[in-house]
Amino acid sequence: MPPADILLTATGIIKNFGGLTALNGVSISVRRGEIFGLIGPNGAGKTTLFNVLTGIYAADAGELVFDGRPVDGSKPHLVAQHGIARTFQNIRLFGGMTALENVMVGRHVRTHTGVLGAVLRTRGAAIEERAITQRARELLDYCGLAARAGSLARDLPYGDQRRLEIARALATDPRLLALDEPAAGMNATETATLRKLLERILGDGITLLLIEHDMKLVMGLSHRVAVLDYGEKIAEGEPAAVQRDAKVITAYLGGALV
Amino acid sequence: MSASAPWRRVAWVVIALLLLAAPFLIEILFGRTWVRITDVALLFIMLALGLNIVVGFAGLLDLGYIAFFAVGAYCYALLASPQLGMHWPFLVLLPLGAMVAAVFGILLGAPTLRLRGDYLAIVTLGFGEIIRVLLNNLNRPVNITNGPQGITLIDPLQIGGFSLAQTHSFAGLTFTALHNYYFVFLACAVLSIIISRRLEDSRIGRAWVAIREDELAAASMGINTRNMKLLAFAMGATFGGVAGGLFASFQGFISPESFHLIDSIMVLCMVVLGGMGNVAGVVLGAVLLTVLPEALRYIGPLQQRWFGEVFIDPSDLRMLLFGLALVLMMLFRPSGIWPARRRKAEENHAAG
Amino acid sequence: MEIFAQQIVNGLVLGSIYALVALGYTMVYGILGLINFAHGDITMIGALVSLAIIQLLAAAGLPAPVILLLAGSGAVVVCATLGLSIERVAYRPLRRAPRLAPLITAIGVSILLQYSAALVWGKQYISLPQIIEPAQFTIFGAQLTSLQAAIFLLACLIMAGLLWFIKTSRMGRAMRATEQNPDVAGLMGVNTNSVIAFTFVLGSAIGAVAGLMVVLYYGLGHYFMGFMLGLKAFTAAVLGGIGNVGGAVLGGLLLGVIESLAAGYIGDLTGGVLGSNYRDIFAFLVLVLVLVLRPSGLLGHRGGDRV
Numbered sequence: 001m002p003p004a005d006i007l008l009t010a011t012g013i014i015k016n017f018g019g020l021t022a023l024n025g026v027s028i029s030v031r032r033g034e035i036f037g038l039i040g041p042n043g044a045g046k047t048t049l050f051n052v053l054t055g056i057y058a059a060d061a062g063e064l065v066f067d068g069r070p071v072d073g074s075k076p077h078l079v080a081q082h083g084i085a086r087t088f089q090n091i092r093l094f095g096g097m098t099a100l101e102n103v104m105v106g107r108h109v110r111t112h113t114g115v116l117g118a119v120l121r122t123r124g125a126a127i128e129e130r131a132i133t134q135r136a137r138e139l140l141d142y143c144g145l146a147a148r149a150g151s152l153a154r155d156l157p158y159g160d161q162r163r164l165e166i167a168r169a170l171a172t173d174p175r176l177l178a179l180d181e182p183a184a185g186m187n188a189t190e191t192a193t194l195r196k197l198l199e200r201i202l203g204d205g206i207t208l209l210l211i212e213h214d215m216k217l218v219m220g221l222s223h224r225v226a227v228l229d230y231g232e233k234i235a236e237g238e239p240a241a242v243q244r245d246a247k248v249i250t251a252y253l254g255g256a257l258v
Numbered sequence: 259m260s261a262s263a264p265w266r267r268v269a270w271v272v273i274a275l276l277l278l279a280a281p282f283l284i285e286i287l288f289g290r291t292w293v294r295i296t297d298v299a300l301l302f303i304m305l306a307l308g309l310n311i312v313v314g315f316a317g318l319l320d321l322g323y324i325a326f327f328a329v330g331a332y333c334y335a336l337l338a339s340p341q342l343g344m345h346w347p348f349l350v351l352l353p354l355g356a357m358v359a360a361v362f363g364i365l366l367g368a369p370t371l372r373l374r375g376d377y378l379a380i381v382t383l384g385f386g387e388i389i390r391v392l393l394n395n396l397n398r399p400v401n402i403t404n405g406p407q408g409i410t411l412i413d414p415l416q417i418g419g420f421s422l423a424q425t426h427s428f429a430g431l432t433f434t435a436l437h438n439y440y441f442v443f444l445a446c447a448v449l450s451i452i453i454s455r456r457l458e459d460s461r462i463g464r465a466w467v468a469i470r471e472d473e474l475a476a477a478s479m480g481i482n483t484r485n486m487k488l489l490a491f492a493m494g495a496t497f498g499g500v501a502g503g504l505f506a507s508f509q510g511f512i513s514p515e516s517f518h519l520i521d522s523i524m525v526l527c528m529v530v531l532g533g534m535g536n537v538a539g540v541v542l543g544a545v546l547l548t549v550l551p552e553a554l555r556y557i558g559p560l561q562q563r564w565f566g567e568v569f570i571d572p573s574d575l576r577m578l579l580f581g582l583a584l585v586l587m588m589l590f591r592p593s594g595i596w597p598a599r600r601r602k603a604e605e606n607h608a609a610g
Numbered sequence: 611m612e613i614f615a616q617q618i619v620n621g622l623v624l625g626s627i628y629a630l631v632a633l634g635y636t637m638v639y640g641i642l643g644l645i646n647f648a649h650g651d652i653t654m655i656g657a658l659v660s661l662a663i664i665q666l667l668a669a670a671g672l673p674a675p676v677i678l679l680l681a682g683s684g685a686v687v688v689c690a691t692l693g694l695s696i697e698r699v700a701y702r703p704l705r706r707a708p709r710l711a712p713l714i715t716a717i718g719v720s721i722l723l724q725y726s727a728a729l730v731w732g733k734q735y736i737s738l739p740q741i742i743e744p745a746q747f748t749i750f751g752a753q754l755t756s757l758q759a760a761i762f763l764l765a766c767l768i769m770a771g772l773l774w775f776i777k778t779s780r781m782g783r784a785m786r787a788t789e790q791n792p793d794v795a796g797l798m799g800v801n802t803n804s805v806i807a808f809t810f811v812l813g814s815a816i817g818a819v820a821g822l823m824v825v826l827y828y829g830l831g832h833y834f835m836g837f838m839l840g841l842k843a844f845t846a847a848v849l850g851g852i853g854n855v856g857g858a859v860l861g862g863l864l865l866g867v868i869e870s871l872a873a874g875y876i877g878d879l880t881g882g883v884l885g886s887n888y889r890d891i892f893a894f895l896v897l898v899l900v901l902v903l904r905p906s907g908l909l910g911h912r913g914g915d916r917v
Contacts, residue, residue: 054478080480088478094471097464104461105468109480111461115493118460119453125460133460172480319713369902376645377848377901379713384841384894476692519837523721530714562767577725584718585700588711 012060037222085174095154106171301445308497314535317470330502359499408513429442533594625866626765631843634813638640650840656821693814
């Protein structure tokens with residue numbers, strides 16, 4: 001396939017913690033404009049792979065290429081600058097800030113006002129500040145949180161917190177949005193809303209990388225999935241094909257998959 | 259909101275007039291000593307606001323903050339006193355002091371800020387003491403700081419031919435040195451408040467608070483946490499440096515004893531008690547903690563009168579109360595007397 | 611060469627005291643991830659309590675070994691109780707609070723201890739009554755008093771005992787389990803609250819003995835003595851690898867020797883420009899150097915932030 005179609009490739013990623021091998025030579029490639037699902041039993045290394053991709057862990061071996069450029073995987077803020085944004089499995093919002101402010105923080109990486117601009121309230125700074133606020137409000141609205149703008153993040157209901165994390169990540173203008181179990185703990189209605197939101201994000205041209213335990217959601221939504229087990233990739237392909245894969249079925253103790 | 263706007267303006271005008279009349283009113287009501295205390299309170303507002311940037315906004319515990327105050331003070335004192343025979347103008351010295359303090363802040367922060375926050379607390383604690391040891395000992399082999407004797411005859415602030423140390427008459431009012439300095443300090447304190455508020459409501463301020471709330475999430479949103487923390491450190495030091503220069507000129511005399519660990523703790527108390535991260539709360543904390551200990555002074559004579567002897571030295575009592583206050587505040591009201599943000603959040607909520 | 615040997619011996623004796631105090635920091639840090647700022651001041655309380663007991667009993671004319679034993683026991687009891695109460699009242703309610711809160715509380719406790727001591731004992735230096743006439747002897751060309759030798763040996767004994775206790779006893783195992791993961795240890799039936807309380811008691815008791823040793827070593831006590839001692843002991847703990855009990859021992863001894871050598875030679879090295887009045891700076895320089903070059907310390911291992 002032409003390389004221009006590939007947004008992110010990870011090749012031979014190895015990550016050890018002490019004596020424990022969390023990732024043992026995992027390779028994946030994510031195509032532009034698709035939803036790529038990452039599944040596997042608990043402790044398979046999904047979140048570790050996420051953390052390597054987003055610069056929180058440095059891989060012991062292997063390489064990452066994003067949009068044709070190698071990614072220095074050891075600095076999260078550079079990864080965000082490259083255009084990869086993420087959410088966290090165990091929601092990590094800025095609890096003492098309002099929903100609006102949380103999203104405004106996401107604009108940090110795409111804006112420039114420095115100390116002088118802020119203190120002197122220069123014209124440029126004021127214009128930029130207005131643009132930040134406006135974009136943040138748009139994104140809250142986009143994620144269905146417009147009414148929550150002034151609430152402290154820590155006071156939001158669970159489902160709203162999950163969507164606020166997505167809004168905050170979108171504020172960094174990502175080309176790849178990595179979601180770590182976005183539907184965890186949601187009820188059926190909330191999951192349905194989330195699904196619509198993800199489809200809308202995809203429709204707006206952002207590629208999605210998704211870790212999810214809700215099989216119905218991930219299989220129904222993903223164009224392709226990769227299955228991790230014990231730190232290794234045991235299958236990759238279209239959901240329907242992966243679901244029939246013998247190794248995958250064994251990993252999930254036969255049949256629990258669907 | 260719009261209906262209350264004219265009232266707001268009236269309120270601001272009244273506050274401004276009160277602030278302008280304050281030194282004269284205070285002198286009439288409480289005597290000259292309290293004008294001096296008011297001047298000191300204004301200096302502490304600057305200091306507390308500087309530390310608030312570091313502790314309150316960015317969540318970095320700095321236990322040697324007074325060192326930056328010392329750096330600013332010595333910077334001014336050395337270059338505007340007979341000690342080295344130099345008498346530079348304050349318009350050069352105050353920015354210089356701020357810059358030197360900021361450089362110290364960066365030098366100190368760079369090695370420690372990438373580590374867990376508690377290390378920073380210890381290193382700054384040590385740094386505060388080191389600065390004092392150096393100031394005490396840099397009188398040999400070359401006499402730079404004049405050691406424990408300190409530096410005397412420091413130049414007062416002077417604007418053209420107008421010396422702040424002298425008494426002037428204007429519009430029927432007598433402006434003594436205490437009055438003159440009051441207005442300079444007031445201007446600086448107001449400036450500090452404006453700078454703090456503007457920083458807080460900016461991209462920079464939000465990045466600081468994000469780091470305080472969750473450093474890893476902040477980094478994942480593209481914030482260069484190391485640089486932003488260094489910036490907070492340098493900004494805080496800058497406030498301290500300027501306040502130090504003003505202090506040196508105001509006192510005319512400084513010695514290492516003015517920059518003790520206890521003073522760092524006192525500024526920290528102002529920030530913590532007032533409300534970490536809330537500018538108004540910090541100002542309140544600074545005023546309360548300058549005024550209350552002064553009021554405590556009367557406890558010494560009171561004990562003498564009631565019991566015939568002084569059981570508790572007022573300055574010790576002050577420290578005991580500080581320690582107790584820190585513990586109790588953290589246990590029962592960790593966000594301070596005047597907590598940050600929540601108020602704002604509720605306002606926005608009501609509006610939206 | 612003789613000066614060198616002398617400084618090494620001095621450094622080891624002093625370092626063994628640092629190591630004892632460092633144990634208190636490192637054990638609490640290992641289990642709670644908290645720098646117990648008040649620990650240096652607990653040691654100070656131990657020093658002043660034992661001084662007070664010595665003054666009292668010396669006036670009564672008891673034999674020196676009895677006096678020292680009673681002084682040590684008194685200090686241990688007071689400090690252990692203090693450590694236990696501080697943990698219960700000031701730290702336990704904040705175990706799940708934001709990280710800055712317990713740190714600030716610890717500073718508050720530290721100030722409270724200092725000024726309570728100033729209230730009880732005053733702010734002047736308190737000197738030790740002459741109760742023992744230590745014998746002088748020479749070892750490897752260095753002068754050593756029997757008192758210094760006794761301090762060093764007792765410190766080593768305590769450290770060895772502690773290491774053995776943590777390795778073999780039931781409580782020691784519970785401590786190690788809590789250090790690894792308090793939540794899991796709790797699920798496995800370890801009463802983490804009592805383990806944490808015990809750690810404070812143990813650390814404070816050892817600190818009390820160290821306090822007595824400082825008093826014997828310098829012949830002085832002071833309400834503010836816990837500050838520098840605490841800073842140095844903390845440096846020792848970081849040098850060895852904070853959270854690591856063996857590291858605290860190594861770090862303490864090493865810091866004592868470094869400080870002693872530096873203070874002994876700085877005058878010669880700088881041609882008399884810098885004197886030993888700078889000795890308190892060395893601990894700080896060591897701390898900064900360790901943090902820059904090897905933040906995990908000599909025996910520590912790197913730990914990542916959990917996501």
